[in-house]
Amino acid sequence: MILEITNLKKIYGSRTVVNVPYLSVNEGETIGLVGNNGAGKTTLFRMILDLIRPDDGQVLSREENVAAGDRWKDYTASYLDEGFLIDYLTAEEYFLFIGGLHNLSPAHVLDYLKQYEEFFNGEILNRGKYIRDFSKGNQNKVGIAAGLMQHPDLLILDEPFANLDPTTQIRLKSILKSLKHNRNMATLISSHDLNHVTDVCDRIILLEKGQVIKDFRKDENTLRELEAYFRSNLLD
Amino acid sequence: MLLIFLNHQWKAFWRSKNKGGTIAAQIFMGLMVLYLLALALFVGFMLKHIVGSLFPGKDVMLVFNGFILYYFAIDFVMRMQLQDLPTLSIVPYLHLNIPRSKIVGFLNVRAAFSAFNLFPLILFLPFCSTYVAQLYGPLIATMYSLSVISLCVFNNYAALYIKRLTIYNTGLIFIVMGAVAGVALLEYFKIFSISAFSNRVFSVVILYPVVALVFPLMATAVFWINARYLRNNLYTEELRSGEEKKVSTDYPFLGRFGEIGTLAALELKLIFRHKRPRSAVIMSLVFVLYGFLFYKREVLDKDVFGMMIFAATFMTGSSISIYGQFMFGWQGAHFDGILVNKTNFRNFIKAKFLLFTISSTCITLIVSLYGLMSWKILMVQFAAYFYNVGLGTVIILYFATRNYKSIDLSKSAGFNYQGVGASQFVLLLPYFLLPLLIYLPFQLAGVPYWGLACLGLIGLISLSMRRFWVEFILKEFNKRKYKIAAGFRELS
Numbered sequence: 087m088i089l090e091i092t093n094l095k096k097i098y099g100s101r102t103v104v105n106v107p108y109l110s111v112n113e114g115e116t117i118g119l120v121g122n123n124g125a126g127k128t129t130l131f132r133m134i135l136d137l138i139r140p141d142d143g144q145v146l147s148r149e150e151n152v153a154a155g156d157r158w159k160d161y162t163a164s165y166l167d168e169g170f171l172i173d174y175l176t177a178e179e180y181f182l183f184i185g186g187l188h189n190l191s192p193a194h195v196l197d198y199l200k201q202y203e204e205f206f207n208g209e210i211l212n213r214g215k216y217i218r219d220f221s222k223g224n225q226n227k228v229g230i231a232a233g234l235m236q237h238p239d240l241l242i243l244d245e246p247f248a249n250l251d252p253t254t255q256i257r258l259k260s261i262l263k264s265l266k267h268n269r270n271m272a273t274l275i276s277s278h279d280l281n282h283v284t285d286v287c288d289r290i291i292l293l294e295k296g297q298v299i300k301d302f303r304k305d306e307n308t309l310r311e312l313e314a315y316f317r318s319n320l321l322d
Numbered sequence: 323m324l325l326i327f328l329n330h331q332w333k334a335f336w337r338s339k340n341k342g343g344t345i346a347a348q349i350f351m352g353l354m355v356l357y358l359l360a361l362a363l364f365v366g367f368m369l370k371h372i373v374g375s376l377f378p379g380k381d382v383m384l385v386f387n388g389f390i391l392y393y394f395a396i397d398f399v400m401r402m403q404l405q406d407l408p409t410l411s412i413v414p415y416l417h418l419n420i421p422r423s424k425i426v427g428f429l430n431v432r433a434a435f436s437a438f439n440l441f442p443l444i445l446f447l448p449f450c451s452t453y454v455a456q457l458y459g460p461l462i463a464t465m466y467s468l469s470v471i472s473l474c475v476f477n478n479y480a481a482l483y484i485k486r487l488t489i490y491n492t493g494l495i496f497i498v499m500g501a502v503a504g505v506a507l508l509e510y511f512k513i514f515s516i517s518a519f520s521n522r523v524f525s526v527v528i529l530y531p532v533v534a535l536v537f538p539l540m541a542t543a544v545f546w547i548n549a550r551y552l553r554n555n556l557y558t559e560e561l562r563s564g565e566e567k568k569v570s571t572d573y574p575f576l577g578r579f580g581e582i583g584t585l586a587a588l589e590l591k592l593i594f595r596h597k598r599p600r601s602a603v604i605m606s607l608v609f610v611l612y613g614f615l616f617y618k619r620e621v622l623d624k625d626v627f628g629m630m631i632f633a634a635t636f637m638t639g640s641s642i643s644i645y646g647q648f649m650f651g652w653q654g655a656h657f658d659g660i661l662v663n664k665t666n667f668r669n670f671i672k673a674k675f676l677l678f679t680i681s682s683t684c685i686t687l688i689v690s691l692y693g694l695m696s697w698k699i700l701m702v703q704f705a706a707y708f709y710n711v712g713l714g715t716v717i718i719l720y721f722a723t724r725n726y727k728s729i730d731l732s733k734s735a736g737f738n739y740q741g742v743g744a745s746q747f748v749l750l751l752p753y754f755l756l757p758l759l760i761y762l763p764f765q766l767a768g769v770p771y772w773g774l775a776c777l778g779l780i781g782l783i784s785l786s787m788r789r790f791w792v793e794f795i796l797k798e799f800n801k802r803k804y805k806i807a808a809g810f811r812e813l814s
Contacts, residue, residue, distance in 0.1 A: 172330060172414040
């Protein structure tokens with residue numbers, strides 16, 4: 087198990103934002119997290135990444151509490167929002183910095199980036215622009231590529247498809263699928279796009295008001311089921 | 323790793339968005355710091371002679387010993403108010419493969435880069451290495467230097483630690499401030515003297531140099547406590563400089579002005595929910611005390627109102643000039659939103675007039691208390707008040723349509739030159755000079771009271787023309803609104 091969450095709670099004021107009694111993620115699993123705004127997806131991610139202190143419970147990554155040590159950082163990569171980027175660097179500088187953290191030489195990093203030329207669509211590298219001056223979609227690409235470059239065993243992406251152009255969305259999906267098969271990488275993705283989630287993921291977790299209300303393997307009916315759930319919310 | 327962090331900080335500084343516009347201000351600040359450092363160096367080397375001439379007959383060492391802890395006590399209070407917490411810059415590193423201890427180490431090293439840490443060293447070390455060394459020999463001089471450096475480190479991390487604690491617990495700030503005030507009062511009433519205490523401590527150090535090792539121990543302890551606290555609380559949510567509570571939502575009084583009132587209320591919320599406009603407004607209240615500087619008995623007796631008009635214009639219009647000089651720029655971050663929304667720009671401009679009028683009226687009522695000194699002051703102030711609400715507001719708003727720089731609301735106002743351009747300085751000149759120009763001919767002709775009357779009258783006439791002025795500002799605004807919006811987009 088790459089992740090094991092027990093009794094995890096986060097409370098803001100009188101509102102319980104996340105309340106997960108138990109949740110586990112196996113190695114190599116691709117999980118899609120869906121739920122309306124305020125369901126607690128991002129808060130859950132932040133607690134998994136030790137960016138927020140839980141009010142109760144813990145997150146174990148390969149049997150180690152993420153809040154107690156740094157070992158999980160060796161195999162976990164993530165991109166939640168633009169705050170993760172060092173926005174006054176150029177994209178190259180940022181990639182070299184991240185690569186350096188994982189003992190990749192500059193030559194290695196630049197070589198690695200070659201395979202993403204298509205993904206970047208010629209808009210990221212050698213533009214002499216700081217990350218903060220990129221559009222949101224391109225910032226997204228930098229963050230995701232920097233995450234993939236770390237060769238993680240666990241990748242956490244918050245709404246990776248948002249702000250991406252349709253071509254890049256398709257490319258990202260194929261990259262995620264191939265990494266899962268080639269490297270047995272576990273992935274946690276949150277998304278509002280049910281089509282993409284059901285396409286990429288093999289397990290879906292449905293959150294509502296901080297609680298897991300559904301957790302199931304994907305099959306051919308999944309998309310219809312999810313659509314039915316979200317439509318039923320409409321009727322209430 | 324540390325070097326990479328520092329390299330990033332360096333890049334962040336040089337690549338910061340506001341740098342271009344404020345390079346002149348930065349050079350100015352740099353020169354100021356250099357000047358102060360040079361001054362400190364001079365004082366440091368000349369301390370012996372300075373003490374000799376300031377306190378003739380007193381023992382130089384006695385004065386110096388008493389001064390050390392006194393300096394660091396003041397230094398501590400200053401740090402509590404002015405020193406920044408280096409926190410937010412760590413956000414992009416937290417999720418990366420960087421051990422927490424290294425990030426904490428970076429925060430601690432980063433905190434050492436502060437002008438506060440430079441001044442005491444430049445001020446004290448020359449004296450320690452020359453005078454003290456000559457008098458008591460190298461060992462004691464070294465111990466003195468060590469004490470000074472340690473006190474500096476102690477103050478640095480103690481202030482940061484307490485500041486961090488206050489984020490959690492706002493009540494603590496009152497306890498600390500109360501303690502400081504208590505010590506200050508004891509000092510004032512001569513019950514407890516910091517300098518006497520300091521003297522005693524350092525006379526012990528001269529006798530038993532080993533005692534000075536207490537200071538490095540204290541410094542290390544505080545450094546360690548601070549580092550441990552950071553390691554355990556390295557969550558940006560908790561390190562952020564205090565989540566702001568929701569304040570003052572409704573202004574029923576403004577409701578009667580319809581849409582204009584709504585827009586004015588919106589702006590009031592902007593002011594009270596952000597640090598920089600809030601401190602700008604508080605600053606303008608502080609200027610109410612200007613009267614004590616400018617309203618002099620002899621000037622009043624001689625009926626020479628020139629400088630008084632300047633002061634009165636400044637006081638009654640302080641909110642207009644200090645807040646108004648960045649007008650529209652305050653709303654820079656959401657200016658596009660204002661443009662695309664169904665905002666009636668005539669009302670938008672009227673709302674600004676309304677706000678200016680209300681604030682100027684309130685301040686004028688407050689400063690009317692100066693009238694207790696002399697009725698002449700009241701006359702000057704009301705003339706200035708009419709000028710402010712009648713004409714001053716128009717001048718400020720006209721120049722506001724030529725301001726293309728947005729303001730970063732989250733920063734504090736003191737020593738903040740972000741968004742300050744040449745136009746700001748230019749704009750304040752006509753605003754302050756005009757009342758003097760109106761008044762001066764009458765003064766020279768020997769009828770100063772007519773000058774005041776004329777100033778007030780011009781203000782009143784202008785006030786009655788407000789409808790015309792609104793149209794005028796609206797026209798100017800429409801002429802340049804694309805340029806304003808483009809400028810704001812660039813910076814915000």
